[in-house]
Amino acid sequence: MSGLETAIRNALARSERANAEVRARIYQSARHALEAGLRKQEINDPETMAAQRHRLEATIREIETEERARLAAAESAVRAEPVAEARAEPALRAERAEPTLEGERRDDAGRPAGGTGDIGAIRPERADGFSAGGAAAAGPASGKASGGPADIRPERVAKARRRRGRLFSFLLVVATLIAAFGALAWWVQTSGLLADLRGDADDSIPPARVSGEDFSGDDPVKKALDTQNRFTADWRAVFSPGDMDKLSAGAAGRFEQVGTGEGPAARITSTDPDRDGAVRIEVSPEVLGELGGKNSTVALTVQSANGKPVQVTVECDFSTMGGCGRHRFTVSERTDILFQVTFDRSLSPSEPGHLLLNSDIAGGNASVYLYGVRILPGE
Structure with missing residues (x-):
């Protein structure tokens, strides 16, 4: 389910997420994907299907x-935003009007005291700029004759700037919407979502994907699983929940048979991140004999017991054939973790080997459900 949640969030990030219809289509596509996944995994239990849908x-x-x-x-x-602009406009008017008033006061102070004709000329000019009645008394002619700073309208300049700012914001929104629609169209085209909605998706490809340090985008192990249409008769069964006698635990590990919403499983719990906390899974000499001189694939079907991501490791102890290194994976939902092994053809063992599964290398005592172990011998 974490994979579907990630897919939904990625689709919203690349789409017009403000549109409720777009979000609804993405949610519906996720529902279709879940149903397709249930069919591909051959899960027919009504309670399990209802739990996944819920x-x-x-x-x-x-x-x-x-x-x-x-x-x-x-x-x-x-x-x-409009409230902030409205508060800024009166301050802009006062700031631009103040220099005109100070200039006129300096004119008053610099004129001769005995010139009555000059004083009469000054009064109408001051009235034009700073009183409501002065403009009506002086008329249009006085405004033209003055030619002073009183004719300037600061509010008109502020409004023009605001219009340009709104135009720029509008163009920015339009460009963002066009880019979002383009990204959504590209994602729908490349993700195969249209094929899922039409119901013509290829059912031969399993929905599961492994997340772990052992795989890259073109890893041949994943290709081997895809071409095999999940697990065919070519896979050798090593363990199933009914084979609990094939399990053994170290000093800091334990296991038990349990029932889950996905079916019966073995609950594996490791209280030590080293080999002492691992549970050993027996591999018969017959299966080991088929691995000599080939690139073979090992698959374990596991699930985190509490639904939270947990890091597990798998090692090989194949008797005279030796080991295969330590492979680490991150597990949450039920999935198949895979890795490849290669051994010398001449080293055919006469006794069983073991796979060592540690359920939590972080030392948090987390548990995982083990549903099965299979090996696909190479050619």
């Missing part, structure tokens, strides 16, 4: 709540 719906509700909260915060920020 978890997906809970994830969708959580994501939708986050999206609505994000939209509400964005709308509040947009409504706050």
Whole structure:
């Protein structure tokens, strides 16, 4: 389910997430993907299917709540911008009007005291610039004759700047929407989402993907699993939940047979990150004999017991054939972890070997469910 949640969040990040219809289509696509995954994994248990659907719906509700909260915060920020501009405009008017008033006072102070004709000329000019009645008394002619700073309208300049700012914001929004639509179209085209919606997706390809340090984008192990259509008769069964006698534990490890929503399983718990905490899985000499001189694939079907990601390791102890190194994987939902092994053809063992599974190398005593172990001999 964490894979579907990640896919939903990535789709929202590349789409017009503010549009409720776009989000609804993404959620519906996730539902289709879940149903396709259940069919491909041949899960027919009604309780298991209902539990998976319920978890997906809970994830969708959580994501939708986050999206609505994000939209509400964005709308509040947009409504706050006009208020800030309105408060700034009176301050701009006062700042531009003040130099004109000081200039006129200096003119008053510099004129001769005995010139009555000059005083009469000054009074209409001051009235034009700073009183409501002065403009009506002087008329249009006085305004033209003055030619002074009183004719300047600071508010008109401020409004023009505001219009240019709004135009720039509008163009920025349009460009962002175009880029978002382009990214969404590209994602839909390359992700195969349209094929899933039409119902013509290739059912031969399993939905599971392994996440771990042992794999790259073109890893041949994943290709081997895909071409084999999950687990065919070519895979040799090494362990199933009914073969508990094939398990043994170190001093700091334990195992038990349990029932889960995915079916019966062996619960593996390691209290030490080293080999003492590992549970040993027996591999028969017949299966080991088929691995000599070949690139073979080992697959373990596991799931985190508490649903949280946990790091597990797998090692080989194949008698005279030797080991295969330590392979580390991160596990949460039920998945198949795979790795390849290569051994010398001449070293055919006469006694069983073992796979060593440690359920938590972080030392947190976490447990995993083991549903099966299989080996695909190479050619």
